[in-house]
Structures are given as structure tokens and as C-alpha cells.
Amino acid sequence: MSLKINVDDVSKVLASIQDLANKQVLVGIPASKAERQEGDDEPINNAQLGYIHEYGAPASNIPARPFLNPGIARTQESINNHLKKAAKAAMDGNSEKVDVELNATGLIAQAGARNEIASGNLAPLAPATIAARRRNGRTEDDPLVDTGQLRNSITYVIREKD
Incomplete structure (x- = not known):
């Protein structure tokens, strides 16, 4: 004789699927203020520079x-x-695994954007820009790489959909 145990995990699975469906992974450069107005006294931020x-x-x-x-x-x-x-984990009712996979997704996308800057496959700097960098003591000729702040500001967040 064999023993069979059935566990009703439907509510757990449905909750996990709903949790996944309500989340989004956003990759970019965050800023509290992205728009500039004519005559703004504030310096340009990384989100604006990235755009x-x-x-x-x-x-x-x-x-x-x-x-x-x-x-x-x-x-x-x-x-x-x-x-x-992440979808398979949601179907298994494993919300923790869903979060792990969404974080992995964000990290991979973030690294992809950062690596694109480091790849050197961008339009070259103008001679005047290179000369200005030399005057400021910079030796880097790669576009988008001066201080590294723009590259380092690329990040991701996992947010609930609005």
C-alpha cells in the first residue's frame, strides 16, 4: 500500500504569479529632477547627461x-x-526565487549598459574636447569616460507597476 499526499498550493502559486506580474525591472540613471528649464542654475545631472x-x-x-x-x-x-x-519560479509558487531572478536581470542589464560605455564603440570625441581634457589634466580619450560618474550612475530598480 502506498501513501499519497496532496497539497493545495494554488493560492501560493497564484500569489507568486500576481507578484511577478506587478513588478518591473527598470534600468537607467535615476534623478530626482530630470527636466531642465531655460536659465536653470543647477548643474546638469547624470540622468540629463545620459539622455x-x-x-x-x-x-x-x-x-x-x-x-x-x-x-x-x-x-x-x-x-x-x-x-x-522568474516565470517558472512564479509558477512553482517560489516568490523568493522570482526576486533573485529579477535582481539578476537588473544586474545583467546594468552591466550591459556600463560595458557599452567601456567598449569604445562610440562616436569619437571632437579634437576640441580632447584638447580641453588635456588642459584639465585628463588623458582619457574615450567618449563618455572622463570621471566615470556617468557610467557608475547606471543602475537598476525593481518596482511595483503603477
């Missing part, structure tokens, strides 16, 4: 040097694998 470099600013002679979207795109296969694992 300018991602899309360019033709009026200021700044070419587009996209790093965020291409960096994430290069890691898409790995991101998808972790999102699949």
Missing part, C-alpha cells in the same frame, strides 16, 4: 553616443533566460 549622450544634441554639436539601449540589447538573451526562470 543627451544617448540621443545626441545637434544644437550643441554633440553626436548621439547610445549606450543604454544597445548595452541592454546585447545582453537580451541572458535577460530573457532570467525572466524565464
Whole structure:
């Protein structure tokens, strides 16, 4: 004679799936204030600087040097694998594993964007920019790498959907 035990985990599974469905992984450069107004006295922040470099600013002679979207795109296969694992964990009712996989997703996307800056596959700096860097004692010629603050400000968050 065999013993069979059935456990009703439906509510746990449904809660885990709902928890996953309500979360989103956001990757970028956070800022409390992203918009600038004409005549703003505050210095430009990393979020604003990141936007300018991602899309360019033709009026200021700044070419587009996209790093965020291409960096994430290069890691898409790995991101998808972790999102699949998160979905499987949700189907198993394992909310803790869901969180682990969402954090892995964010870290991979963050690293992809940071690595895109380090790759050197960006529009080169203008000779005037290189000369200005030399006058300021900087020797780095790679675009988007002067102090490293922009690259280091790229991060991720896991948030509840609005």
C-alpha cells in the first residue's frame, strides 16, 4: 500500500504569479529632477547627461553616443533566460526565487549598459574636447569616460507597476 499526499498550493502559486506580474525591472540613471528649464542654475545631472549622450544634441554639436539601449540589447538573451526562470519560479509558487531572478536581470542589464560605455564603440570625441581634457589634466580619450560618474550612475530598480 502506498501513501499519497496532496497539497493545495494554488493560492501560493497564484500569489507568486500576481507578484511577478506587478513588478518591473527598470534600468537607467535615476534623478530626482530630470527636466531642465531655460536659465536653470543647477548643474546638469547624470540622468540629463545620459539622455543627451544617448540621443545626441545637434544644437550643441554633440553626436548621439547610445549606450543604454544597445548595452541592454546585447545582453537580451541572458535577460530573457532570467525572466524565464522568474516565470517558472512564479509558477512553482517560489516568490523568493522570482526576486533573485529579477535582481539578476537588473544586474545583467546594468552591466550591459556600463560595458557599452567601456567598449569604445562610440562616436569619437571632437579634437576640441580632447584638447580641453588635456588642459584639465585628463588623458582619457574615450567618449563618455572622463570621471566615470556617468557610467557608475547606471543602475537598476525593481518596482511595483503603477
